[in-house]
Amino acid sequence: MAIKLVNEVREKKPLIHNxxxxxxxxxxxxxxxxxxxxxxxxxxxEDSADIAKISNGVLINIGTLTEPHLRAMILAGKAANENxxxxxxxxxxxxxxxxRTEAFERIVSEVQPTAIKGNVGxxxxxxxxxxxxxxxxxxxxxxxxxxxxxxAAKYTTIAIVTGEVDVVSDGEEIMTNEAGHEWLAKVTGxxxxxxxxxxxxxxxxxxxxxxxxxxxxxxxxxAEKASRHTNVNGPGTFAVRFIDALxxxxxxxxxx
Amino acid sequence: MAIKLVNEVREKKPLIHNxxxxxxxxxxxxxxxxxxxxxxxxxxxEDSADIAKISNGVLINIGTLTEPHLRAMILAGKAANENxxxxxxxxxxxxxxxxRTEAFERIVSEVQPTAIKGNVGxxxxxxxxxxxxxxxxxxxxxxxxxxxxxxAAKYTTIAIVTGEVDVVSDGEEIMTNEAGHEWLAKVTGxxxxxxxxxxxxxxxxxxxxxxxxxxxxxxxxxAEKASRHTNVNGPGTFAVRFIDALxxxxxxxxxx
Amino acid sequence: MAIKLVNEVREKKPLIHNxxxxxxxxxxxxxxxxxxxxxxxxxxxEDSADIAKISNGVLINIGTLTEPHLRAMILAGKAANENxxxxxxxxxxxxxxxxRTEAFERIVSEVQPTAIKGNVGxxxxxxxxxxxxxxxxxxxxxxxxxxxxxxAAKYTTIAIVTGEVDVVSDGEEIMTNEAGHEWLAKVTGxxxxxxxxxxxxxxxxxxxxxxxxxxxxxxxxxAEKASRHTNVNGPGTFAVRFIDALxxxxxxxxxx
Numbered sequence: 001m002a003i004k005l006v007n008e009v010r011e012k013k014p015l016i017h018n019x020x021x022x023x024x025x026x027x028x029x030x031x032x033x034x035x036x037x038x039x040x041x042x043x044x045x046e047d048s049a050d051i052a053k054i055s056n057g058v059l060i061n062i063g064t065l066t067e068p069h070l071r072a073m074i075l076a077g078k079a080a081n082e083n084x085x086x087x088x089x090x091x092x093x094x095x096x097x098x099x100r101t102e103a104f105e106r107i108v109s110e111v112q113p114t115a116i117k118g119n120v121g122x123x124x125x126x127x128x129x130x131x132x133x134x135x136x137x138x139x140x141x142x143x144x145x146x147x148x149x150x151x152a153a154k155y156t157t158i159a160i161v162t163g164e165v166d167v168v169s170d171g172e173e174i175m176t177n178e179a180g181h182e183w184l185a186k187v188t189g190x191x192x193x194x195x196x197x198x199x200x201x202x203x204x205x206x207x208x209x210x211x212x213x214x215x216x217x218x219x220x221x222x223a224e225k226a227s228r229h230t231n232v233n234g235p236g237t238f239a240v241r242f243i244d245a246l247x248x249x250x251x252x253x254x255x256x
Numbered sequence: 257m258a259i260k261l262v263n264e265v266r267e268k269k270p271l272i273h274n275x276x277x278x279x280x281x282x283x284x285x286x287x288x289x290x291x292x293x294x295x296x297x298x299x300x301x302e303d304s305a306d307i308a309k310i311s312n313g314v315l316i317n318i319g320t321l322t323e324p325h326l327r328a329m330i331l332a333g334k335a336a337n338e339n340x341x342x343x344x345x346x347x348x349x350x351x352x353x354x355x356r357t358e359a360f361e362r363i364v365s366e367v368q369p370t371a372i373k374g375n376v377g378x379x380x381x382x383x384x385x386x387x388x389x390x391x392x393x394x395x396x397x398x399x400x401x402x403x404x405x406x407x408a409a410k411y412t413t414i415a416i417v418t419g420e421v422d423v424v425s426d427g428e429e430i431m432t433n434e435a436g437h438e439w440l441a442k443v444t445g446x447x448x449x450x451x452x453x454x455x456x457x458x459x460x461x462x463x464x465x466x467x468x469x470x471x472x473x474x475x476x477x478x479a480e481k482a483s484r485h486t487n488v489n490g491p492g493t494f495a496v497r498f499i500d501a502l503x504x505x506x507x508x509x510x511x512x
Numbered sequence: 513m514a515i516k517l518v519n520e521v522r523e524k525k526p527l528i529h530n531x532x533x534x535x536x537x538x539x540x541x542x543x544x545x546x547x548x549x550x551x552x553x554x555x556x557x558e559d560s561a562d563i564a565k566i567s568n569g570v571l572i573n574i575g576t577l578t579e580p581h582l583r584a585m586i587l588a589g590k591a592a593n594e595n596x597x598x599x600x601x602x603x604x605x606x607x608x609x610x611x612r613t614e615a616f617e618r619i620v621s622e623v624q625p626t627a628i629k630g631n632v633g634x635x636x637x638x639x640x641x642x643x644x645x646x647x648x649x650x651x652x653x654x655x656x657x658x659x660x661x662x663x664a665a666k667y668t669t670i671a672i673v674t675g676e677v678d679v680v681s682d683g684e685e686i687m688t689n690e691a692g693h694e695w696l697a698k699v700t701g702x703x704x705x706x707x708x709x710x711x712x713x714x715x716x717x718x719x720x721x722x723x724x725x726x727x728x729x730x731x732x733x734x735a736e737k738a739s740r741h742t743n744v745n746g747p748g749t750f751a752v753r754f755i756d757a758l759x760x761x762x763x764x765x766x767x768x
Contacts, residue, residue: 013390015390021553022278022534022537022553022555023537023538023541023553024538025278025279025538026279026280026281026282026283026444026445026538027538029279029444029445030442030443030444030491030492030495033442033443033444033491034442034490034491034492038390038393039444040349040352041277041278041279041319041320042320042349042352042353043278043320043322044320044321044322044323044355046322046323046353046355047321047352047353047354047355047356050352050353050354050355051352051353054352063553064537064553064554064555064556065556065559066555066556066558066580067556067558068322093552093554096552096554096559096562096563096566097554097558097559097562097563098559098562099556099558099559099562100559134525134527134550137550186542186545186546186759187542187545188538188541188542188545188551189538189541231487231743233756234546234755234756234757234759234760235542235545235546235755235756235759236542236546236751236752236753236754236755236756237752237753237756239492239542239752239755240492240493240495240496240752241489241492241493242492243490243491243492243495244489244490244491244492244493245490247442247490247491248490269646271646278534281534281535282535282536282537282538282539282700282701285535285700285701286698286699286700286747286748286751289698289699289700289747290698290746290747290748294646294649295700296605296608297533297534297535297575297576298576298605298608298609299534299576299578300576300577300578300579300611302578302579302609302611303577303608303609303610303611303612306608306609306610306611307608307609310608324578487743495748496748496749496751496752497745497748497749498748499746499747499748499751500745500746500747500748500749501746503698503746503747504746
């Protein structure tokens with residue numbers, strides 16, 4: 001199933017409108033291009049909705065949020081909802097400051113997400129569970145499966161909880177992915193790029209649960225593939241080979 | 257001629273003020289440094305004109321336009337005009353939204369461009385020809401040579417239409433470049449960086465037509481060189497080796 | 513001593529709040545992650561102080577300054593001062609425009625820096641000595657040791673003057689570092705990332721002078737290590753291997 005959905009992305013080249021943080025814009029665009037999507041980023045209130053309307057998916061990531069960005073995000077998200085375009089929300093650092101918590105609430109009060117993706121600390125925060133976080137990273141423990149189910153149920157969405165084992169849920173069913181590599185945590189924006197990959201997969205056939213699972217599964221296998229390359233000796237070379245791996249066929253990634 | 261102009265860039269190390277989009281700032285700066293230019297980016301209204309005055313070239317790229325950026329761009333462009341500093345305009349996504357179309361018109365109503373560079377869909381839009389576009393990419397067909405001539409004539413500028421064959425025109429003469437590689441389309445900002453390279457070449461001797469041609473020719477050969485490297489296996493490794501290639505001598509690139 | 517401090521960074525994984533320029537955000541985050549720190553970037557007035565309070569270090573870099581950024585920087589810097597969090601200021605291009613000169617003065621009138629880091633032209637400007645600069649690069653000559661001492665004394669801070677020989681001073685003592693590589697000047701943001709590395713080292717034990725020296729020493733050795741890699745053939749491959757090198761042990765870097 002995952003193979004079929006990834007192949008559909010490569011054929012369709014979905015246009016994904018990334019309203020994402022300033023740190024990862026370049027990496028997200030390159031990773032999405034490698035994967036087979038077509039990135040666009042329009043950050044102004046004046047045209048973020050116009051771009052959302054013609055897109056196949058919208059990503060909202062609050063990693064370096066400002067008020068003008070927030071307004072552009074909400075306009076894009078609403079336009080996406082009105083036009084049947086899937087919306088992924090990545091609540092980066094939502095538990096870290098009151099501003100981010102409020103911003104997330106403002107977004108979901110106006111925009112219906114197709115999927116919400118975050119680490120366990122961020123996702124737990126959305127359903128009132130407080131885990132220890134460090135900046136934008138989660139270091140506390142919790143039950144990712146229970147948290148995924150609760151987020152999905154509360155927001156009527158697909159919940160994707162990333163971690164050593166990624167958990168995807170539609171509020172009832174649970175799918176888990178163990179593929180991945182610890183070096184992803186050494187590449188800034190690896191979580192953020194996954195949000196763009198998820199948005200691309202949401203433009204394919206299949207259920208949202210299958211689509212989200214295909215994204216995290218492919219992503220984890222690509223990281224494993226990159227980590228095994230002989231020329232990879234640290235986080236710099238890993239990041240470069242990871243972009244290469246994102247352009248490969250899923251069957252090639254699974255071969256090892 | 258192209259060799260002479262590229263060598264002049266390496267000797268002069270022209271200071272290029274890049275008012276460019278947030279996605280590509282890092283890649284543009286590194287590519288320009290590799291090529292031999294000296295990048296600077298001042299995005300505030302408070303000092304964008306001051307920087308333009310001391311620069312050898314100004315690039316205006318509307319890829320992630322906002323109102324504050326637009327004001328800073330116009331101030332920089334006007335200061336460049338007043339001080340004889342060449343200005344390159346890259347109308348990224350100009351056909352995609354009304355806001356971008358208007359923004360471009362506001363810029364050219366106050367700033368005289370030395371060169372305008374875009375893909376065929378963007379350039380066609382500037383002269384009232386509507387081609388199919390997808391986000392910031394052009395997928396429609398048209399006659400690039402005719403479009404280049406029309407843009408050059410309408411705006412009294414050098415027009416650079418990028419594509420499988422790049423076309424440069426001053427409104428009368430046409431020069432074409434077939435060097436290049438399809439992987440450039442897999443690296444975000446490869447079009448945007450070319451704008452910076454063009455700006456650097458405009459600071460050399462020779463006519464603007466020769467300068468623009470030297471830029472696209474060198475750029476295409478560098479892409480070919482990078483694509484042939486044994487360690488290049490995808491868009492990630494290609495992008496890195498492309499930066500390396502931008503630092504090479506033109507003769508070395510031509511050797512293959 | 514430097515080995516001990518670097519090892520402390522790897523153990524502590526200090527959270528560093530980077531209020532830095534848009535060009536280098538991605539590179540700075542990846543370099544800091546490789547080195548062992550934990551980057552965070554909150555650019556809004558609404559939460560930059562909240563993030564500063566929970567951080568182990570704050571970097572203020574004025575490379576692409578705007579008024580909203582400046583307000584967020586001052587709020588973060590003040591919160592850091594109140595909470596005993598070290599602050600590094602990088603006055604990028606301070607001598608290039610009146611706006612940047614004034615912005616620096618506004619920052620230091622409200623924020624006490626633990627360290628100020630800049631090239632010789634920028635640092636000279638802070639103590640009223642005018643050297644020739646080109647954009648954000650210094651091309652004039654001066655006495656870096658005297659300039660470092662004067663900056664340190666004037667601002668009651670650690671002064672780090674970067675160049676072929678890096679100079680660190682607390683206003684009395686001087687430490688110098690000759691490790692480094694010319695290719696660092698071909699990687700945009702290599703100076704900016706050093707500011708983040710200094711901030712990470714300031715969270716360790718030892719005196720501020722020793723901490724700052726450990727940062728520049730490690731950084732220079734990492735550049736040398738990267739430059740020697742057989743796969744490094746230009747600025748693109750150098751930058752990637754430099755990130756790898758930043759994740760290595762100091763002893764491994766010293767081996768050559």
